[in-house]
Amino acid sequence: MNGAQHILDAFHRHNISTVFGYPGGCIMPLYDALVDDVGVEHVLCRHEQGCALAADGYARASGKLGVCIATSGPGATNLITGVANAHRDSIPMLVITGQVPSGLIGTDAFQETDVLGMTLGIVKHSYLIDDANSLPTIMEEAIELAQSGRPGPVWIDIPKDLLLSEAADAPFPQPEARETASTDLTEALAMLRAARKPLLYTGGGISLAHAEDSFRAFAESSALPAVVTLKGIGNPGKHNPYNLGMLGMHGSRAANKAVDECDLLLVIGARLDDRATGKLDGFAPNARMIHIDADAAEINKLRGADLAIRGDLNEILKSLADALQAEPLAISDWQKQCRTWHTTGGFHAADNDDPMAPITGPAFIRQLSRIAPDDTVIACDVGQHQMWVAQHYEFDHPRHHLTSGGLGTMGFGLPAAIGAQFADRNSTVINVTGDGSFMMNAQELATIRRYNLPVKLIVMDNQCLGMVRQQQELFYNNRESQINLDDNPDFVAMARAFDIPALHIERTDQIRRGIETILAYNGPMLLHVAISREENVWPIVKPGASNTDMIDETARTAKASKEQVA
Amino acid sequence: MNPQSQPSTPSYTINCRMTHEAAALERLCQVVRIRGFRIATMAVETAGEHLDIALTLEGTRPIAMLQSQLEKLHTVAEVALAAGSVARSRSA
Numbered sequence: 001m002n003g004a005q006h007i008l009d010a011f012h013r014h015n016i017s018t019v020f021g022y023p024g025g026c027i028m029p030l031y032d033a034l035v036d037d038v039g040v041e042h043v044l045c046r047h048e049q050g051c052a053l054a055a056d057g058y059a060r061a062s063g064k065l066g067v068c069i070a071t072s073g074p075g076a077t078n079l080i081t082g083v084a085n086a087h088r089d090s091i092p093m094l095v096i097t098g099q100v101p102s103g104l105i106g107t108d109a110f111q112e113t114d115v116l117g118m119t120l121g122i123v124k125h126s127y128l129i130d131d132a133n134s135l136p137t138i139m140e141e142a143i144e145l146a147q148s149g150r151p152g153p154v155w156i157d158i159p160k161d162l163l164l165s166e167a168a169d170a171p172f173p174q175p176e177a178r179e180t181a182s183t184d185l186t187e188a189l190a191m192l193r194a195a196r197k198p199l200l201y202t203g204g205g206i207s208l209a210h211a212e213d214s215f216r217a218f219a220e221s222s223a224l225p226a227v228v229t230l231k232g233i234g235n236p237g238k239h240n241p242y243n244l245g246m247l248g249m250h251g252s253r254a255a256n257k258a259v260d261e262c263d264l265l266l267v268i269g270a271r272l273d274d275r276a277t278g279k280l281d282g283f284a285p286n287a288r289m290i291h292i293d294a295d296a297a298e299i300n301k302l303r304g305a306d307l308a309i310r311g312d313l314n315e316i317l318k319s320l321a322d323a324l325q326a327e328p329l330a331i332s333d334w335q336k337q338c339r340t341w342h343t344t345g346g347f348h349a350a351d352n353d354d355p356m357a358p359i360t361g362p363a364f365i366r367q368l369s370r371i372a373p374d375d376t377v378i379a380c381d382v383g384q385h386q387m388w389v390a391q392h393y394e395f396d397h398p399r400h401h402l403t404s405g406g407l408g409t410m411g412f413g414l415p416a417a418i419g420a421q422f423a424d425r426n427s428t429v430i431n432v433t434g435d436g437s438f439m440m441n442a443q444e445l446a447t448i449r450r451y452n453l454p455v456k457l458i459v460m461d462n463q464c465l466g467m468v469r470q471q472q473e474l475f476y477n478n479r480e481s482q483i484n485l486d487d488n489p490d491f492v493a494m495a496r497a498f499d500i501p502a503l504h505i506e507r508t509d510q511i512r513r514g515i516e517t518i519l520a521y522n523g524p525m526l527l528h529v530a531i532s533r534e535e536n537v538w539p540i541v542k543p544g545a546s547n548t549d550m551i552d553e554t555a556r557t558a559k560a561s562k563e564q565v566a
Numbered sequence: 567m568n569p570q571s572q573p574s575t576p577s578y579t580i581n582c583r584m585t586h587e588a589a590a591l592e593r594l595c596q597v598v599r600i601r602g603f604r605i606a607t608m609a610v611e612t613a614g615e616h617l618d619i620a621l622t623l624e625g626t627r628p629i630a631m632l633q634s635q636l637e638k639l640h641t642v643a644e645v646a647l648a649a650g651s652v653a654r655s656r657s658a
Contacts, residue, residue: 116589120596125640128588145640297634 003132003163004033007096010139011040016067016094018043018058018422020051024071025111026098029163043422043451046443048075050415052082052095053441057416059091060402061377062423063210065147066093072100073111076157077118081409083153084122088406089231090208092151094142095123101161102130115157124152132165140170150295151208185319187307188266188290192222192324195264197334199287200224201247203276204231204405205269205313207398209294214317215268221325224266225338227255229276231405232269234395242335244342248276249541250387253345256547258338259284268292269313272302273406282546292316347391355509359531361385361460365392365432367511368458372519376400376428377420381413381437384466387537389432411440414457418444421453428456428519435461435488445498448524456518457500457526459491462533470536474551475543495526502526575624577606579648580633582619585641590617594642597635602627616643 001009007030011019020043023031034042045051048070055066066086070079076097086093100109116128125145127138138156146154192198200222206215212235219226219236226236227247236243247255256278259265265287270276277283280302291298291305292313299308309316352363365388372378378393379402380386386403395401402420404412417431438459448455465483472480495502502525505514518525539552584590591610598605603625611618625632629647636645 117592120589120593121600126589130588295638297631297638299634300628301631301634 001167001169002029002033003129003135003158003165003167004030006136006167007139007163008033008037008040010136010143011067014065014143016065016143017041019067019069020045020054020058020419021069022046022048022051022071022075024073024075024098026072026100026160027069027075027096027163028071028098029160030069030096030098041422042069043418043447045415045418046446047441048078049082049411050418050441050444050447052079052093053085053409053412053415054419054422054444054447055093056082056086056089056091056412057379057402057419058423059086059093059419060089060416061399061420061427063207063399064092064423065143066091066419067096068093069096071098071111072115073113075111076113076115080119080122081407081411082415083119083155085404085407085409085412086153087122087124089204089404090151091153092147093153094146095153095155097155097157098163099128099157099159102159103161105159115155119155122153123155124150126155127157129156129158129162132162132167133170135162135167136170184307184309185316185323188309188320189323191264191288191290191307192266192329195288196331197262198224198264198266198329198331199258199262200226201229201259201265201267201270202226202232202235203229203268203270203273204398205271205293206232206235209269209313211269211313211317212398214314214321218317218321218324221321222329223331223335224329225258225335227251227258229270229273229405230390230403232398233390233401233403234398238394238396242338244338245347246390248273248278248547249543250391250537250539251276251547252342252347252391253539253550253552254338254341256541256550257341257345259287260548261337262287265289266292267305268317269294271298277302278541278547278549279545282548352508355507357508359506359508359511359529361388361531361535361537362392363508364460364511364529364531365389368430368432368515369393371512371515372430373428376430377402377417379413379417379420379429379431380404381431381433382408382410383434383437384462384470384535384537385432385434385437385460387467391537410437413437414441414444415447417455417457418447418451418453421455422451429454430456430458432458432460434466435459435463435485435491436465438491439488442494445495445500449498449500453524454522455524456521457495457524458518458529459526460529460531461488461491462531462535463488464533466533466535467537469533470540471543473536474540491526491528500524500526502528504528504530506530575626576629578623578625578629580621580623580629580636581644581646581648582621582636582642583613583616583644584619584639585643586612586615586617587641590641591619593639594619594636597639598623598632601625601632601635603632
């Protein structure tokens with residue numbers, strides 16, 4: 001077998017059946033080998049960034065490895081945003097790029113870039129192959145590495161001549177046993193039992209560890225009030241009575257209040273990101289902290305833990321759940337207090353009673369949440385709509401909510417939805433996007449059409465970069481700068497140009513019919529939702545401020561009135 | 567800012583062993599830089615398939631944070647903070 005055939009051989013051994021890619025000069029030997037391969041479905045996207053983000057979405061929705069392929073030079077550089085996105089959110093991904101032939105490396109050859117050098121900061125690990133015989137072993141190592149411990153993207157750059165060279169089979173090492181946690185569950189339980197106001201704080205690490213069921217069992221047996229990060233949405237399930245929702249910059253008052261008041265914070269699979277904690281000095285000021293994570297480097301990174309437990313979340317959560325099932329925590333007053341806060345300070349956007357009123361973002365998302373099937377996958381883009389989804393859509397599973405948390409990549413949603421649809425061709429997949437984000441990877445409408453994917457597209461169009469406009473309004477004296485998009489194309493006509501039917505709505509009484517129409521349609525369909533340019537996401541914490549200093553619409557209006565009087 | 571008015575910067579010595587692979591040193595230096603440290607001195611020796619690297623670093627962030635990030639690198643076999651290496655360096 002040559003190098004290219006060894007790559008496909010590794011795909012088969014690891015049951016990798018779907019890959020996303022775009023061909024070009026130096027990767028052509030692999031594409032030539034694909035011609036004779038019936039076991040791997042290659043999805044041709046229309047831009048390499050689309051390939052990487054689709055592979056990311058596939059991995060998030062399926063829990064499997066995402067694979068993307070591109071050629072050297074611009075093919076590789078176009079992948080970078082998508083790979084950085086996977087790196088920041090710890091998504092398991094294998095990236096394969098062609099490189100100029102070995103003898104031409106370093107000669108400024110056509111389509112040569114130093115891929116290894118320019119991607120060091122956005123990968124879990126990377127390889128430049130210099131011997132075809134090392135390729136089989138490196139493929140094994142890379143596939144294992146991308147998925148083990150804290151997952152992440154692993155990049156293999158392969159000179160074209162080595163894709164064509166014959167390579168010897170290699171003995172494949174058996175994967176090492178997972179590291180056993182050095183746990184102290186007894187102390188954790190003692191701290192939980194001693195606390196009067198313990199609070200559960202979880203993030204994306206739950207699903208990365210495939211620990212969704214163990215966590216759900218633990219959350220039920222502990223009955224701990226719970227807050228979640230953007231990536232932890234869905235962890236507690238939509239019916240958990242103690243779930244206070246998302247904390248942080250656009251979190252609920254209830255969630256941020258509970259963090260401020262708690263005396264013990266049990267952090268599981270979360271990294272205390274600045275968007276979640278706000279100003280660290282003011283974060284959970286009265287709380288001791290237990291931090292449970294698979295990655296030792298996250299422990300004590302931003303805030304010292306009173307107890308740190310590193311290891312397999314499934315095992316840890318099962319042990320804790322068993323112990324608390326046998327002897328429940330006595331925290332009824334705290335539970336009651338948190339539920340009261342949730343009632344008064346949770347996300348409860350009202351429906352608009354006026355059928356002719358313009359559509360508001362929160363009201364639309366709440367309707368979508370009621371109408372869409374429970375197992376619908378929502379792939380968000382980045383901006384105001386992303387926060388409205390996080391606040392108002394009730395997710396029952398973390399893998400149903402695909403969002404670019406760490407990197408905040410506009411243009412993520414559409415290719416991620418494509419990946420999610422390939423992960424399960426029968427699931428309902430909706431890309432909720434904004435007019436700014438949609439235009440960043442709109443070329444992938446052609447991919448949806450080519451594969452006839454029944455992805456539903458909802459474009460919430462306020463004809464501006466809403467989140468930037470909002471921050472300019474609130475924190476830059478309303479000095480708008482380069483946020484105007486009122487020359488957007490006609491999105492309905494644009495979708496139709498890709499042979500995708502589309503519908504426009506703008507009034508409250510059109511919401512239900514619009515959502516039901518696209519969900520009922522047997523194929524891809526776009527719903528264009530006109531919303532107000534002036535609408536903001538509430539509440540908001542000023543970047544760098546404490547989460548207790550939340551600004552909401554009422555406070556802003558009161559301030560404006562006061563200034564007017566003065 | 568007047569350099570003389572800056573507070574002194576802690577200095578550390580770290581010894582690191584890693585696989586001698588393509589971009590090994592770049593990988594190491596990239597992590598040192600992005601995690602907030604500056605390389606004052608660096609000595610590298612080849613030891614079979616490994617590189618032994620001695621670094622003197624300056625930075626105000628906790629050195630344990632850098633150590634754990636270096637240990638995460640797939641090709642790093644060992645990171646050791648030299649005993650008594652913490653010292654106040656020049657105030658520049």
